[in-house]
Amino acid sequence: MDINLTLIGQTIAMIVFVWLCMKFIWPPLLSAIEERQETIAHGLAAAERGEQRLEEAQAQADEIVNDARKQATGILDQAHSRANEIVAEGKADGVTERDRQLTAAKAEIEQEANRAREDLRGQVSAIAIASAEKILQREIDGKQHEDILGKLAQEL
């Protein structure tokens, strides 16, 4: 229990151990802790930034999708109206074509009828001439009486 040299020995031992701790133990451990704290802080900040960017990207994507949808609706509307237009045009064309063809057919029919009529007229006149020939019992110069025959045929 007496105070003796041990006291000085212990003081020296303590100085040595504190010095060792101060030199070799404390700085690397504390710097590791601080470095990790920094890394964690950086990581958290980066995560926050990432989240923010994700939000922005989401908003942008939404905007793009909305635009696209709007555009699609526009295109669809346009297509519809164009289709209607085409149908209407087609109808109009059809009507015109029909009218044209009708007119052409009518003209052709008339022409055909006229031709038939002419034919008939010629034949009738020929028959009439033949009959007249037979009646007169002599030949009539066809060339001499062509104008009369023509007039006749016209009248028929």
Next chain:
Amino acid sequence: MASEGGHGPQTTGEYIQHHLQNLQVCKDTSGEWVWNHCAGNPMTINVDSMFWSVLLGMVFVWLFWGAARKTSAKKPSRFQAFVEIIVDFVDSSVKDTFHGKSSLIAPLGLTIFIWVFLMNLMDLVPVDWIPELAKLAGVEYMKVVPTTDVNVTFGMSIAVFVLIIFYTIKNKGVTGFIGDLTLHPIAPPLKGPGIIAAPFIIAFNFILESVALLAKPVSLSLRLFGNMFAGELIFILIAIMFSQHIIIGAMGGVLHLGWAAFHVLIVTLQAFIFMMLTIVYLSLASESH
């Protein structure tokens, strides 16, 4: 168990005395180093105290140096994480109390905390194990808890005391140190007729402040010593019960467990108090009032 050993039957008193005796080596009056006849000789070294305290200090350095060498900020091992918890705890304790910048105080606190803790922890080794082993090896006395040696606790508190004075002078100068000792708690009058009383007031302050200053290392060391010595003594008294009757021995076993469980608290608390008070004293020394 108490009656074992090479010295024949022991009385209970002898058993206790034997357990409280350090293994000593000293220079006697003829200038020769002798073992264990050193009562009252100041040129004595308590070999067991020195051995265990230095060994435990080396255990501390080995453990923490090992952790510090393999330290990694990215992927700490389990042991590194454990060490970092302690380091962080000490660091925050220092930062809470000490507001200056010092590369010494935090490592000092860590060393004190772990070292004193390990020395106190030796108290939980059953009191006869190591002394009996030592006896087999031919060593007569072996006191395994260094903090039950007043020299050890005083040795540490004296280092702290020197640091207190060093920090006071470093931060306030020699005049500030003298001022701390003489101008508080009563401010002496510096002019007017009251100046006659100034020397008496200064003397009074000086006595008061010197006692306060000296009380710091004394209380620091005696608190630790007293707690650990008392704890060790109770373990020894419980150990006596083992050598009596089987029923008393069984009771002793229960008591031992209970006291050991309680002592774990004291061991940790005393180490923490020693560290914390060191930090507080040093922060007081480096702050002006």
